[in-house]
Each structure stands twice: as structure tokens, then as C-alpha cells.
Amino acid sequence: MKLTKIVKLNVGSPQFRINATNDQQAQVYPFYSQVDLEEELTGIYDNMAKNKQIRTHDEVNLLHGGEVIFNLVSGRAAVVSTRHDGYIYTQNFVVLNPTSQLNSQYLVYLLNENHGIQHQLQVGLQGSMVLKYTxxxxRELRLPQLPEYRQQVIIGQIYFKQLRLQALQIRRANNETLLKFAKLAEVSSDEKKHDRIGF
Known part of the structure; x- marks a missing residue:
């Protein structure tokens, strides 16, 4: 079954066509980024990060929580969180709105992990000068046979929980490494002080 049979696609706003203005009455919109997408997958967000913004009177394509977003550059998909409501998505992104037959988290799982879909996407890149999906x-993607909806929900939930767990494990390992390096630096500093005093 073709993806477009059960998924509606909306392409992002071309960034170069959005006219910026200094008019303080105009709306300010933050841009959605690949970093945001990766954070959606793990549920771990950097609250200190600042997204690029634009002030404009133009009509632009905005995100809404619960939508599936696909990055045409990275080939990765995620479910948009409510924290990114009202963000602009540019031409590097496509929003996918599935019908009631297809669970959003399961769709993300298929796009990111299914070997058949990955193969279809990779074949489309062959011979291309720019490694970017289209x-x-x-639209031409063919989906595998879908399990019943309840099973889709379970698979999607397990997938996202596993991604979060993996991200937390990586963060913990990185923190432990930083702590060990800090202790080594402290020991090294103490030895230098001791050498100076002994000298």
C-alpha cells in the first residue's frame, strides 16, 4: 500500500521566500530544527537552546503537537511535541498526517527503522549529486502490511521508550566520563602542587 493512501503530506515553507520585517506588530516565529527533531525522539530537551527566529507578516507553515515530521536531509522522522506548537517548518521538512488506520508513533518507527522503507529511500538517492530525500x-513509498491498530500503538510506545532509555544511558556514560576526567585533573593538579612544595 502506498504511503499517500493513508497519510497526507504537507511540505514546509521555503525559507528564502519568507519576508522578514522590523514591524513590532508582526508575529515572531521560531524555526524548527534537526536538533529539535532528535530531542523529540528521546524526550530529552535542552531548555537552554535558542532557536533561530523570524518576524514576518507572511503566512507560513506551522507545526502542531502530535504531527509526524520528516527531515528530508537526515531521513529521520519524529512526533512533534506540544512544546513546538507554532514553530515554522521549512522546505527541509515534511509533515505527515496519518489517517485513523495508522498510529503516529508506529509511522515514525517504520520511517526510521523498517528495512524495506530504508531501502526504498536509499535507492532514490543513488545517482543524486545532493544527498537529500525528496x-x-x-509519496512513492510503499508500506509493509500494517498490524492491527492496537499492536501499532504497543510497538510505537516500546520504540520511543527504548530510544529514551538509550539516550539516558549515553548521557549517564558521558557524565561518568566527565567526572573521571575531572578527578584525574584534580589529582594531577595536587601532584604538581606537591612537587612545587617538595622542590
Whole structure:
């Protein structure tokens, strides 16, 4: 079954066509980024990060929590969180809105992990000068046979929980490494002080 049979695609706003203004009455919009997408997958967010913004009177494509977003550059998909409501998505992104037949988290799992879909996307890149996926490729994707909806929900939930667990384990390992390096630096500093005093 073709993706477009049960998924509606909306392409992002071309960034170069958005006219910025200094008019203080105009709306300010933050841009959605690949970093945001990766954070959606793990549920771990950097609250200190600042997204690029634009002030404009133009009509632009905005995100809404619960939508599936696909990055045409990285080939990765995620479910948009409510924290990114009202963010602009540019031409590097496509929003996918599945019908009631297809669970959003399960769709993300398929796009990111299914070997058949990955193969279809990779074949479309062959011979291309720029390694970027296209909206046409997405439209031409053929989905595997879908399990019943309840099973889709379970698979999608397990997938996202596993991604979060993996991210937390990596963060913990990185923190432990930083702590060990800090202790080594402290020991090294103490030895230098001791050498100076002994000298």
C-alpha cells in the first residue's frame, strides 16, 4: 500500500521566500530544527537552546503537537511535541498526517527503522549529486502490511521508550566520563602542587 493512501503530506515553507520585517506588530516565529527533531525522539530537551527566529507578516507553515515530521536531509522522522506548537517548518521538512488506520508513533518507527522503507529511500538517492530525500520519494513509498491498530500503538510506545532509555544511558556514560576526567585533573593538579612544595 502506498504511503499517500493513508497519510497526507504537507511540505514546509521555503525559507528564502519568507519576508522578514522590523514591524513590532508582526508575529515572531521560531524555526524548527534537526536538533529539535532528535530531542523529540528521546524526550530529552535542552531548555537552554535558542532557536533561530523570524518576524514576518507572511503566512507560513506551522507545526502542531502530535504531527509526524520528516527531515528530508537526515531521513529521520519524529512526533512533534506540544512544546513546538507554532514553530515554522521549512522546505527541509515534511509533515505527515496519518489517517485513523495508522498510529503516529508506529509511522515514525517504520520511517526510521523498517528495512524495506530504508531501502526504498536509499535507492532514490543513488545517482543524486545532493544527498537529500525528496517529497516525491515519500509519496512513492510503499508500506509493509500494517498490524492491527492496537499492536501499532504497543510497538510505537516500546520504540520511543527504548530510544529514551538509550539516550539516558549515553548521557549517564558521558557524565561518568566527565567526572573521571575531572578527578584525574584534580589529582594531577595536587601532584604538581606537591612537587612545587617538595622542590
Amino acid at each position: 517529497v516525491r520519494q515519500l
